[in-house]
Amino acid sequence: MKxxxxxxxxxxxxxxxxxxxxxxxxxxxxxxxxxxxxxxxRYIYRAEEEVVDFLPKVKVEVIVPDEMVEDVVKAIxxxxxxxxxxxxxxxxxxxxxxxxxxxGEKDEKAI
Numbered sequence: 320m321k322x323x324x325x326x327x328x329x330x331x332x333x334x335x336x337x338x339x340x341x342x343x344x345x346x347x348x349x350x351x352x353x354x355x356x357x358x359x360x361r362y363i364y365r366a367e368e369e370v371v372d373f374l375p376k377v378k379v380e381v382i383v384p385d386e387m388v389e390d391v392v393k394a395i396x397x398x399x400x401x402x403x404x405x406x407x408x409x410x411x412x413x414x415x416x417x418x419x420x421x422x423g424e425k426d427e428k429a430i
């Protein structure tokens with residue numbers, strides 16, 4: 320299993336959610352986050368460059384079987400990419416185990 324973690328623009332969340340559902344993702348966690356990377360806390364608003372400490376983003380986290388990772392990553396990129404600085408990042412992280420608290424199911428049965 321892998322955890323796919325994507326930091327994306329807030330405006331792309333619904334598109335990413337719908338794209339993930341289409342490839343078979345059955346659940347996800349979404350968190351509002353702030354940060355900066357290449358964008359360096361800069362954005363253009365009404366032709367004026369604004370500088371802020373951190374930019375608002377959304378973190379989407381899904382746990383999927385190994386064989387779904389490539390489809391999930393492609394699904395996120397296909398709708399989150401604008402071609403502008405600040406589109407975000409995707410991280411793929413190994414998951415050792417997952418347990419559904421209600422039933423005690425483990426690993427892929429729990430996701």
